[in-house]
Amino acid sequence: MMERAQLVSAFDNLLQPERFKDYCPNGLQVEGRPQVQRLVSGVTASLALIEAAVAAQADTLVVHHGLFWRGNDGRVTGWMRQRLGLLLQHNINLLAYHLPLDAHESLGNNAQLGALLGWLPTARFGEQQLGWLGEPVGGPLASAHALADQIAGKLGRAVTVVDANRAPVRRIAWCTGGAQGYFEAAIAAGADVFVTGEISEPQAHYARECGVSYLACGHHATERYGVSALASHVAAQHGLEHLFIDIDNPA
Template sequence: MIERQQLLDTFDTLLQPERFKDYCPNGLQVEGKQEIRKIVSGVTASLALIEAAVNEGADALFVHHGLFWRGYDGRVTGWLRHRLGLLLQHNINLFAYHLPLDAHPEWGNNAQLGLKLGFAVQECFGEQQLGCLGEASPSIMAGPKALAEHIQLVLGRSVTLVDGKSGPMRRVAWCTGGAQGYFEPAIAAGADVFVTGEISEPQAHLARECGVSFIACGHHASERYGAPALAAHVAYGLGLEHVFIDIDNPA
């Protein structure tokens, strides 16, 4: 058992939220009980995840996507009232870290996705250095289709491939979630293929015109590894229980 402030300090020390310009509050978003024994981690603070955390007897919930974002009008009604009300009713602390969790070099979303897919990070690129650039084994880099099939097999879901240029590839760039805007910086950094969660209309044209392939493997699918990795690391160090709950999301 530890106190809430010690857990917050541990998360903040690891993730250094002050380094990032983000569009949500990072850290403790909802204050719950003072004493913490059990952490539940997940990707998004959805009603389904909060209900599952209640059933697990969680004292703290650690997520990548919290409840509060820039541009929301601030009224506690509808879906927000239901989620917030359940957290308050059961006295559960909500910790949420967005860009800081993406960027952590060992336990973050980008690092953990790279580890899962067999990508070795060599350097970072793009705004706030959130994108990763590196290499992978020649067998999975034999061509865009081979890499797409490898990703589908590892993540267990279909992907969207826009083939920029066929043939062997050397450098892969990646950034989890809705990072399609990092495609042009990835091209400028010398990538042969870019992997992220989502694709928008302009990226298909850019891939074909620039000869750099684009693979979208799902926002949720690309971001379901950082939260449990970091929460498990922290829980182990502090002697707490930890459970990861993956609420399926087709996006």
């Protein structure tokens, strides 16, 4: 058992959210019980995840995608009323960390995805240095399709491939989630292939014209690992219970 304020400080000290320009408030988004013992973590503060946290008798929910985003309608109606109402009804704290979680050098989404897939980080690139550049630990891969097969096997989902050069993959750039806007920076950083969660219409053309392959592996699928690692780390440090709950999302 620990005080909520101490728990928030533990997360903030690890992730240093004040260093980032973000699209949302990082840290405590909804105030619940003042003392905490059982954490549930998940990717997005959806109604399904909140319901699962209630069933698990959690007092704190830790997510990557919280409730409040820049540009949102500020009215508490519809889906927002359902989610927020359930958190308040059961007195559950909601903590959310977005870009700070993407960026953390060991517990973050990029770090955890790279570790899962066997990539050795060598550099950072892009806005706020959120993109990662590295190389396969076992040496070059035969092609972007070979890399896609490896990723699909680990993540358990199909990968969209724009194979632009059909050459061995030596340098992999990656940024989890909806990071298609980082593709041009990845090209400039010297990547053979860029791995992220989503693809938009322009990226296929950039890939073919610049000779850098593009792999879209799922926004949710690429961001399942950071929040689990983060919450597990903090829970272990402070003697708290922790359960990661994965709410399936095909996006």
